[in-house]
Amino acid sequence: MRTATHSPPFEALLHEHRGIILKVAAVYARDLEDRRDLAQEIRVQLWRSFGRYDASRAKLSTWMYRIALNVAISYRRRDGALLAGRVEPLDAHHLDTLADSGAAEEDERLTALYAFIGELDALNRALILLYLEDRSYAEIAEVLGISETNVATKIGRIKQKLRGRMVAAEADSPRA
Incomplete structure (x- = not known):
């Protein structure tokens, strides 16, 4: 019943x-x-x-x-x-460990992405989660209660920070 x-x-x-x-x-x-x-x-x-x-x-x-x-x-x-x-934030030690275990470069990049997302504050973490789900800026704005312009600005800033982190991680990672 x-x-x-x-x-x-x-x-x-x-x-x-x-x-x-x-x-x-x-x-x-x-x-x-x-x-x-x-x-x-x-x-x-x-x-x-x-x-x-x-x-x-x-x-x-x-x-x-x-x-x-x-x-x-x-x-x-x-x-x-x-x-x-x-x-833990991703650093060169983590990348070395992944490389030693035979992980592919794609896995390293995905691990770095998740580590980066894990460091974001609650609003930006929610924002990037919805963005990675291919939600429209309008839907993201509705879910988070912010304007579409604010969504676009925040996503641009997150992407810029992520690019910088990925470039730095690749520069620090030894290549065979």
Whole structure:
């Protein structure tokens, strides 16, 4: 016997859009256990809020991102000191370790990208996550509650910093 009247549609939508939850959890929590905890907190908050979802005001994915990011940011704030100690910035030592283990250059670049994203503040981390999801500037602005111009400016700055970091990492990485 079901107690929640919106349970079947919610479960189907949650399953259909589970990637949103997993991606947000992966970006805001690095440890597997923390990712699982954060993903569960996001699911709970989505369930609590589902009865208030209004399709005429926002696309479901936009609404889900907004809730998931708010939960993740709160989670990060609450457990910030604990989580901060688990994320290390990428340096030459990390690249050497990856190279020694036979990792491909593509893996190094992806690892560097995730390390860079991990160092961003909560708003910029959310922004780049949505950008990498190929969301439009309008949708990113709606999810984050900022203007499209602000989205474009922030993305440009993040890209510029990332380019600088990648160039520096490649310059520091020994080539065979």
